[in-house]
Amino acid sequence: MDTKADIVVDARDVDEAFYAVKHQKEVGETTNVDEKRLLRRIDLKLMPLMFMCYFLQYSDKTLINYAAVMGLIEDTNMPDNGFSHLAIAFYCSFLFFEPIQAFCLQRFPIAKWLGANVICWGIVLCMNCVARSYAPLVVLRVLLGVFESATAPSLNLMTTMWYKRHEQTLRTGYWYQGTSIGPAVSSLIAYGFVHWAASSPDANFKPWQVLFLLYGLITIVTGILVLLFLPDNPMKSRFSHDEKIVAVERLRENQTGIENKHFKWAQFRETLADPRTWILSMIVVSTNIPNGAVSSFSSIIIENFGYNQYQTLLLNLPSAAVAFVAVLLGTWWAGRYNARGIAIIALVTPTIIGGALMAWLPPDNKAGLLIGNYLTNTVGASLPLMYSWIGANYSGHTKKVTMNAIVLMSFCVGNVIGPETFQAKSAPAYIPAKITIVAVLSVAILLVLLLDYLIIRENKKRDQAGLVDMPANYEFMDLTDKENRNFRYLL
Template identity: 30%
Template sequence: MAEGLPDISIDHEQDHDPSIPLLRNETESPAISDAPLRPGIPIKNAAASRVLAKIDRAIIPLLFITYMFNFMDKVILSSAAVFGLREDTHLKGQQYSWVGSVFYLGYLLWAYPTTILVARLPTGRYLTANTLFWGSVVALTAACHNFSGLLVVRFLLGIAEATITPGFMFLTSTWYTRDEMPIRVGVWFSGNSVGGLVASLLAFAVGHIDSAIKPWRWMYIVLGTTTFLWAIPLFLLLPDNISQATFLSVEERGIAAQRVASSGTGTTEGTYWQWDQAHECLVDPKSWFIVGIELFTQIPNGGSQSFANIVVESLGFTSLQSTLINIPYSLLSAAIITGSGYLAGRYRTLNCLLIMGVILPCVIGSAIIYKRTHVPHNLHLFAYFLLSSGSAAMPLTMSLVQSNFRGVTKKMTITAVLFITYCIGNMAGPHFFLKSEGPLYQTAFKTIMICYSLAIVCALGLRIYLKWMNANRTKKEGILGSAGLGGFVRDASITASEDVTDWQVVGFRYRL
């Protein structure tokens, strides 16, 4: 190991006074007092705990359900493909791959502008408007009769959905502390997997319809209409920021704002775009380790998401059976996302190790499928289920971003870069599934195996770098600091709650 780099032995910094369990009230512990709140002091008392419980009940279900719809329209393409979409729209050659990837072209073009708008516009209203547009586009997909029509609606859908994840990450960082974010991100992101489950049930139910309108068209009509209607409760219940949260009293809003300011996520009201923060983000080495993890996990995701049902069919199952098989797959994925998110929030030094842990089964699963002609047939479906853990890598990566980047512009810049990378990976993924190689798709699964292996290397490199940074900062500052707090600013002209970056504060330590 290079001189000056610390070893990577596991020394788990645990949150010994964890936040109350998500989405339920907890009997107050004697350890939690009603002491008055003081500026700059981490808030861990009964009043703050009650506020956190209210925030959880009001915010998390809205994000979870919206994210569930967000994922359903992606995976429904795979179900539609085995229920006649390819035949009815006369797709040939690699055209289906382009239908899968053009979504991410729209997403890519709108990713950076929308991250700026998320920080500048009323966030709740902006997300509601996007949901209305996105639901309309999903429903219109049912009217497509050719390749060109599918390209247009999928491109527009990418634009509509580009706001959802950056917006949710921004909202999460404005409501929660660094210790609280990983599990909350894990919970609402698990809407992905639950969405996959619901989409499979929808496809199975609609697949039995015998009418003039083909089953795949019904899938888009039902899903698009439901998404459009969901915008109504979103408009009524999702506040733009803490100061407009009607479910909190004036005093509780003050507590909520102080919680995030003292934790190091900083204030996000009244901020403006700062180009020096954007530059700092782009020269920060940890940004590029995170980009590497994202790229090498999203190339496999893009392909497997569009071809999931087609791959299951190639294992010897019918169209209806392929939709049912994806139900336990989605449940397993949801459990892994939520469980890994809990562990990442509970232990401040586990995040990179968890990323490596959830990716490793995918390396094994893709290797088995790649060599499936030399592997017993009863292992093929087992290998497919091993791929289910890979979806947990993204929320773990996103929680690292929200916990380890301070400063609104810096945080929104890395979020934009991250989702540009997300788009590039997902655009490329479907094109490794060569029609000429179906149903084995050797090139695709070889690529998936290599990409996941490289993602593990990036996660290991990130952990080594962050541990070195923490040790170096401790040596220079002469204090231990904490990966749970926000540190303080030595410059007397800057207050602790101002929009400053992690490089500008003393005592700020990175979660590993």
Template identity: 40%
Template sequence: MAEKNEKSPPLPDSVSVDNGRHIDERILKHSHDADVALQAIQQAGDGQVIEIDAATNKRLLRIIDWHLMPLMCVVYGMNYLDKTTISYASVMGMKKDLRLVGDDYQWLGSMFYFGYLGWEYPASQLLQRMPLGKYSAICVVLWGLVLSCFAAVENFGGAVAIRLLLGICEASVTPGFALLTSQWYTRKEQGQRTGLWFSFNGFGQIVGGAVAYGIAKGTDKNGSSIAPWKIVFLATGLFTICIGLVFLWVIPDNQLNARWLSQEDRVLAVERVRINQQGIGNKHFKMYQFKEALKDPMTWAFAFYALVADIPNGGISNFFSQLIVSFGFTAEQSLLYGIPGGAVEVVALIASGFMGDWLGRRVMCSMGGLVTAMVGVILIIALPLANNDGRLIGYYMTQASPTPFVALLSLISSNVAGYTKKTTVAAIYLISYCVGNIIGPQTFRPKDAPRYVPAEITIVVCYGVCLIDLAFIWWWYSSQNKKKAMIRASEGYAKLENQEWLDLTDGENAELLRKVNFNTYKTENNHREQTIRARYYLQGTQDYAKYNVLCGNLRSLAHKLSALDPSDPFRKQLESEILEKLWSIGVLKQSREQGAGLSRVEHDVTVSAFCRRRLGVLMTRNGMVTDVKTAVTLIEQGHVRVGTEVVTDPAFLVNRNMEDFVTWVDSSKIKRTIMKYRDNMDDFDLMV
């Protein structure tokens, strides 16, 4: 449900924001064009902040999850499957048919990342300037088309061209999904969602292995006019095209044009991510943010991790089928035995994302996956060649290694603010990812087969260095949070309301914490509830919760009634009764005769609306006292009556009919003192 704070009349040359405060136009100029959300919030609520209760937030999150997560997960699974299809094809006759010799196959593995590398920064700029949903969908369709064309390749040169184009088309997927996640989800939700869609890399490996094995067995048994490896490329490519078209239809560019959200829910979907201290999109390139990204030590700490961690990834992802063959299994068995590795990745990523968000320690929780992978590589190196099962288990353990990569990706989504800075940091991170994946396949030299010991030692060293880098990132964020806490506690510091939509960077915004302990997050950061409790001096511990539940029930009822036919007699009667009752108690600003409808219930029935009808608040508004706290004290002492009844409960709600009859008890000495002070006593009063 929506909760709107009071707003004072707008000042000249200013932009209205919540709590009656205003942001001077110069601040907007300093921010080089505010986020697109600012205008939407102002148009929808006249600049007022909208408070969302738990029930409405849960309903919106459920709708968003059902529309975004399934498609993002499937597309990202195909993203991994499509770029690693070459690994399955390598043991299904592709190397022979394309006449690959020497290190040709290694270069095919690297060529994808050359395309990815060359297009990553242009892709980040296009993601910022182009409609996010549409551009991402077009890239998905194009990469499916390119992958299908691999079936027509007849030589090494053609394969190089296709792999290069495939890298270009897929360069937008990961940064685009990171932007979508930060756009739609709160910081508390981002780690789990990022881990979820990234975990479909593992599902891609599971499905890919099963499909490739089925095709290999089927063609071996029944024969085929098309080479089995070509069927794999055609099947995965055509499916990607289909899912890309669905993605184009379902995924919006932002909350404001989501066809599956009502007009009211679109605004609420924007408002629910206000707490991120970031916006939902800004199409203006800002040079100062670009420079800040280059100067930020975390940009290069992230980049260093991506470079070093993806040297092992580049080797393993392109050679895992051949690596399993080197353990003593057949080519067909390697397709099937690669499937459990995908399951390990899925479990590791989902568990790491959940634990990281729950404990508020994403980086530290993600280290467990990297340590597991390091132990797995050591097993592959140390165990004898005859121990096929043990070495295979070691390979499965290496599939837990992406957990820190995903944790850092989610930190870019949640901790890096300023749209230009965010896209720049993401681009540098993924460029480093490409460089690591280019180097990785070159460590698996044919002369080192079947053990590939130099490559495996390289992997262990890389993982060890990555752990040191992760520890540095954790330390840096902790120290920066302490510095920001000192800034917020300093004399003269003032938080600018609605600054969340000004496209400020994390360096400019002291309110943006770079690490959050979500165990205490609810109590420490529920600013709106605390603001309302302080403003209206709510003493009862359950008052806010009761108003919240009441508002949620009323909004839910209004939502259900609005789904009925407007001519339905039941709807007409109940709608009339609800609107009349809410207007008479003063919660709605307009009556039904004045044009109020069910939509006003969703907008105006708020916790603040009920709080404004409390006796102490009305006394303050009517000038009987100067503040609500004083009014509450006088009410509890029995100095106030409503009509003929003395009221001692500060939570008493005064309806419209009785608000003119709020006055002092005749015998109240407080009344005499106040009237004497204000020189309002007449001769009769002075004689009493």
């Protein structure tokens, strides 16, 4: 029987996988590839490098947090509020270049583009060790934001290219764990360098300089490995022909496609006109105001509780443990029970409690203040759930790329606002900043509930209308979730 798929002749209009599957029979009839075994191989090929990219992306941008208690502020004669302005410089450049990165990610091979950016920011990081004044630090932070802005959208897109929708949340959690393991590793390394400096006071290099150089070199090596070994998509991987077909066919049920290199203005406009886009954007902004503040100021907050630099570096470790558990439980729960909204609320609530403890406990209650600081680290675990929400609910490659850019730009806005709530005039308690944590996260919970309501209402409408006849292989025709009325949204 003739189908609409037979009249599609312009390769730009369909998904990259369309012609790979068009002439294939059912997977079970053409191959003996074991899907579970293939999934394990995909995990081994992708997850270690994806984890390292995000581990380094988070570690490299927050090294300045540890360098601040290792002498960076004094050695560079940093002005008042200069530390806050460094965080803003990073996120402003990140924000400005995110749309450019999104465009490049659609036009160029994703893994190759990611690898090139990783190498570039590794070089920038190495250059921090020779910065002797404040101005070069600002320039380097701007460049770091430019190159690191490629990381999250690249990893988000690669996750949707390889995994089923119910698998994506947990896999996003795997590579996102770099944000929790990164601070633990950085704290221990920084602690070692501080002790080394104390035993070698005449050393030419300061401990914070060695820290930047070490991470910069590791980042460059990782970028080279990404260029060499991370596949751009299933069709261009080093798997066998049958394995490639299975890797593609198993994603048919997603109805979100794999990749399309042609930018479609209609999909771009559809993304901007979708109310869910801006609700999700506001959720990301509101959850990243406290996240940006805590990630940039955690060491300074702890130090202001009355601890020395050695104690401060070690007392950062429980924060990493809290973040690790939050990401693990949050992504597991959301993926298993299709409950991203509920999981986000569950992760935001401890941070609200933590912000309240830090704001209103007396200054001499160090234990309570520390617990409050640790609890604020759960909010960061909400971001991978929002990443996976995009991958699961936005179909059409241009629409996915555009939504990734909007969410990452929203992430930047939150992280620009966050450090600004920590003004020098409110030191050392920073009470206004801690009250802000409570206020904006309360708004985030209301927005999550609204988004869940809209998703449930739309799915009910589509269920009542019933399934629509579609052409063969429509799952790989790069249709948007709005164009494909058989598409159902995940919570």
